[in-house]
Amino acid sequence: MKLRVLVIDDEPGFLQMLQVILSQAGYYTTTLTSAEDALSILERTPYDICLCDLKMPGMDGMGFLRELKKRNIQTTVIVMSAYGSTDTAIEAMKQGAYDYISKPFKPDEIILTLRKAEEREQLRRENLELKARSEQQSQLVYRSEAMKKVVQTALRIASYKTTVLITGESGTGKEVIARFIHQSSPRQNGPFVPVNCAAIPAGLLESEFFGHVKGAFTDAHGTKKGLIESAQGGTLFLDEVGDLPVSLQVKLLRFLQDGEVRKVGDTRSVKVDVRVIAATGKDLDEAVRNGQFREDLYYRLAVVPIKIPPLRERQEDVPALADYFLKRAKERLGITQRLWINPDAMKILMAYHWPGNVRELENVIERACVLTETGEITPGVLPETLRDGASNQSLGDKLILRGLSIKQNRELMEKALIKKALETTQGNRTRAARLLDLSHRALLYKLKEYGFKDESEP
Structure with a gap:
C-alpha cells in the first residue's frame, strides 16, 4: 500500500522537485504552500507522513506542530529548514515532530528519512492494532472474510x-x-x-x-x-x-x-x-x-x-456468535448449569436467514437459555418461526434459476415444493396435496408431469 505524504512549503519550485522525487519513490504525494490549508485537509483526510518547512509566511512550522497537538490530529511530522540549528531541532521534537532535516538535502537523504519514519509509523499502527485486538476481542466476534x-x-x-x-x-x-x-x-x-x-x-x-x-x-x-x-x-x-x-x-x-x-x-x-x-x-x-x-x-x-x-451473507459467523451469546446470557442471567447447542439446533441457526441480523440471534439464544431444562439447546426450544424460516430458506437456497423465464422457474419451484411436501408427509400424497393447496388429482398430474417416481410401482 502506498503511503500518503503531505508536503508543506512556501517555495513552489521546491514543492515541484519533492513531488517528482517522492512519486518516483512510490509515495502518494500532495503538496501545499500554507500550514493553514494543510490543517484544513488533515482534519478531513488522513496522511501517514507530513513534511513541513519551519519558516513560512503566516503560520510557521512550530505553529503547525502546536495546532496538530491541539486538534489531536495524528500524523508523523518531519520538519525541514535552511536556517536550522540544534536548538531549533530540539524545540521541534518537543512540539511533536518525529525528525528534522536541513535544507538543501539530496534525494537519497530525504528518502532515507522517510523510510525511517515509515518504519516508525508501521510500528505505531501494529501496536495500536494489537492493543485494540486484546481490548476488543470480547466485543467483536467473527470468522468470515467479509x-x-x-x-x-x-x-x-x-x-x-x-x-x-x-x-x-x-x-x-x-x-x-x-x-x-x-x-x-x-x-x-x-x-x-x-x-x-x-x-x-x-x-x-x-x-x-x-x-x-x-x-x-x-x-x-x-x-x-x-x-x-x-x-x-x-x-x-x-x-x-x-x-x-x-x-x-x-x-x-x-x-x-x-x-x-x-x-x-x-x-x-x-x-x-x-x-x-x-x-x-x-x-x-x-x-x-x-x-x-x-x-x-x-x-x-x-x-x-x-x-x-447482513448476517445471512456471513453464515460462518453464526456458530461463533451463538457461542458468545450463550456464554454472555449464562453470566448475565446467573445460570449455573452447563449450556450447549446441539448439532440439530445449530443446523437450524445456520440455515435461517436472520432478517433481524445479530440482534435477532442474540435474542433467540437468550430465549433458548431460559427455556431449556437440561442445558442443551435443541430445536424444540427455538422459536417455531425460526424452524419454519430455516426450512423455507434452505429450500430456496437449493434453487438455481434458469435465466429470467417465469415458466421455467415456476417448474423449478413447483418441483421443489412438491418434493418438500412429500418429505414432510413421508410420501403421503393426500396430506401433501393439502399442504400444497392442491386437489389430490392435480398433485397426481404434476407428479407424472415432472417425472416423480411412483413408489407404489414395483
Missing part, C-alpha cells in the same frame, strides 16, 4: 480524525464497530457519545446537538451544553443520521467544516475537538437523489465508508 475486511478497515482508520459512515441493516452491529474504532484510537480515553438521531423530537434537535443559553426559549432556565460539546476530546456517534431533517443537516455540515458550535441563543461560537462517526440503515445515495439528504453533507460524512454485511 467481517475481517470490516475490522481491518476500522483499525486502519482508527488513529485518524477523519469522519466515518457505517452502513448496514438494522441489527448488524454498526454501533459495535463505531465503539471499536473509538477504543482503537488515540481518543479512547475521551467520551464516546452515542446519539439516536431518529429518537430526538424535531423541535429539540438543535438544542440537543448544540446546547442553549439561559433564556434562549421559554423552557431554557439555564445554560446547557449540547451533545457535540459533550463529546469534546472523544467521538460523537450519530446513529440513524439519515433521519435528520434538512434544516439540521445544514448546521451539522457547518460544524463539520469549521469545527465550531454555537449554542441556541448565543452570539459566539466555541471551537471543539470531536471526531464524528455516523451510521445509517438507509440508502443515502437514494435519499440524496430524492432531495431528503444534502449531497455535500453526505460526502463530508462518507470520507471513509464502511459497509457491514
Whole structure:
C-alpha cells in the first residue's frame, strides 16, 4: 500500500522537485504552500507522513506542530529548514515532530528519512492494532472474510480524525464497530457519545446537538451544553443520521467544516475537538437523489465508508456468535448449569436467514437459555418461526434459476415444493396435496408431469 505524504512549503519550485522525487519513490504525494490549508485537509483526510518547512509566511512550522497537538490530529511530522540549528531541532521534537532535516538535502537523504519514519509509523499502527485486538476481542466476534475486511478497515482508520459512515441493516452491529474504532484510537480515553438521531423530537434537535443559553426559549432556565460539546476530546456517534431533517443537516455540515458550535441563543461560537462517526440503515445515495439528504453533507460524512454485511451473507459467523451469546446470557442471567447447542439446533441457526441480523440471534439464544431444562439447546426450544424460516430458506437456497423465464422457474419451484411436501408427509400424497393447496388429482398430474417416481410401482 502506498503511503500518503503531505508536503508543506512556501517555495513552489521546491514543492515541484519533492513531488517528482517522492512519486518516483512510490509515495502518494500532495503538496501545499500554507500550514493553514494543510490543517484544513488533515482534519478531513488522513496522511501517514507530513513534511513541513519551519519558516513560512503566516503560520510557521512550530505553529503547525502546536495546532496538530491541539486538534489531536495524528500524523508523523518531519520538519525541514535552511536556517536550522540544534536548538531549533530540539524545540521541534518537543512540539511533536518525529525528525528534522536541513535544507538543501539530496534525494537519497530525504528518502532515507522517510523510510525511517515509515518504519516508525508501521510500528505505531501494529501496536495500536494489537492493543485494540486484546481490548476488543470480547466485543467483536467473527470468522468470515467479509467481517475481517470490516475490522481491518476500522483499525486502519482508527488513529485518524477523519469522519466515518457505517452502513448496514438494522441489527448488524454498526454501533459495535463505531465503539471499536473509538477504543482503537488515540481518543479512547475521551467520551464516546452515542446519539439516536431518529429518537430526538424535531423541535429539540438543535438544542440537543448544540446546547442553549439561559433564556434562549421559554423552557431554557439555564445554560446547557449540547451533545457535540459533550463529546469534546472523544467521538460523537450519530446513529440513524439519515433521519435528520434538512434544516439540521445544514448546521451539522457547518460544524463539520469549521469545527465550531454555537449554542441556541448565543452570539459566539466555541471551537471543539470531536471526531464524528455516523451510521445509517438507509440508502443515502437514494435519499440524496430524492432531495431528503444534502449531497455535500453526505460526502463530508462518507470520507471513509464502511459497509457491514447482513448476517445471512456471513453464515460462518453464526456458530461463533451463538457461542458468545450463550456464554454472555449464562453470566448475565446467573445460570449455573452447563449450556450447549446441539448439532440439530445449530443446523437450524445456520440455515435461517436472520432478517433481524445479530440482534435477532442474540435474542433467540437468550430465549433458548431460559427455556431449556437440561442445558442443551435443541430445536424444540427455538422459536417455531425460526424452524419454519430455516426450512423455507434452505429450500430456496437449493434453487438455481434458469435465466429470467417465469415458466421455467415456476417448474423449478413447483418441483421443489412438491418434493418438500412429500418429505414432510413421508410420501403421503393426500396430506401433501393439502399442504400444497392442491386437489389430490392435480398433485397426481404434476407428479407424472415432472417425472416423480411412483413408489407404489414395483
